[in-house]
Amino acid sequence: MASPRAWRVVFLNDAVTRMSYAVMVLRKLFGFDEQTATKHMLEAHENGRSVVWVGVRENAEAYAFSLQQWHLSATLEPDEES
Amino acid sequence: MKRVEVRLSIPAVAPLLDLIKAVADELRTNLAVPLALSDSDAELAAVWNEDLLASQRDDCDRLFSLFNQEFFSEGVVAFDRENAEPVLRACAALRLRFRSTRLAHIPDDTLEALEASSSLGNMSEDVQKAFACFLFLDELQKIILKYLDPMAVEEDE
Numbered sequence: 001m002a003s004p005r006a007w008r009v010v011f012l013n014d015a016v017t018r019m020s021y022a023v024m025v026l027r028k029l030f031g032f033d034e035q036t037a038t039k040h041m042l043e044a045h046e047n048g049r050s051v052v053w054v055g056v057r058e059n060a061e062a063y064a065f066s067l068q069q070w071h072l073s074a075t076l077e078p079d080e081e082s
Numbered sequence: 083m084k085r086v087e088v089r090l091s092i093p094a095v096a097p098l099l100d101l102i103k104a105v106a107d108e109l110r111t112n113l114a115v116p117l118a119l120s121d122s123d124a125e126l127a128a129v130w131n132e133d134l135l136a137s138q139r140d141d142c143d144r145l146f147s148l149f150n151q152e153f154f155s156e157g158v159v160a161f162d163r164e165n166a167e168p169v170l171r172a173c174a175a176l177r178l179r180f181r182s183t184r185l186a187h188i189p190d191d192t193l194e195a196l197e198a199s200s201s202l203g204n205m206s207e208d209v210q211k212a213f214a215c216f217l218f219l220d221e222l223q224k225i226i227l228k229y230l231d232p233m234a235v236e237e238d239e
Contacts, residue, residue: 012118014115014178015181015190015194016177016178016181017174017177017178018174018220018223018224018227020224020227021170021174021223021227024227024231024232024233027233028232028233061126064119065130065133065134068113068115068117068130068134069134069137069171070171070174071114071115071171071174071175071178072115073115073116073118074118075118075119075120076119076120076123077120
């Protein structure tokens, strides 16, 4: 039987939200340390997007919903490597 | 419980509240951040939309509960660990809404420069007021993140 497909949670940049706020939210939701959260925030700032989590669909949906609840834009996409 | 009291200038802040309230009213039926899900997730998006709107409304209500009798008599608003997160989210939502409506015509780099200088530039009166709200909400976020960072709270406990 094929293993379940993995999904990516992609954090999208916006030009309004305070960077320290985005870092705080990424730390809170994903348990990142300050350095990892900052890396994702800067990646999104520079490239428009950063993959912040990969895993099963149900959890990916929960993470994307939480990001939206904190007004950080997020989308889901299948992980092509899985 | 840790509590941070901030004394604000009533003559400076009170005139902004009506406009912030008007924008908060728009957020009762419009998400600050449009959903970015794919077309194949339309059913999920419909469910999320309702839940996110409800969350957004609750957060804005918490923000406005700061501006109570104590604020209008003493100019004091109080943050604690109970209201820090909803107020942070409400400020974020309101700033995004100001940016996408009242301040939509200002290019990113111009707005960034104006923010850095806290200057009102050559804006019309309406835009000046919207920009003052935008800055004020940012200041509230800065205060909460400095003194009541939710991550610091979790590390403390």
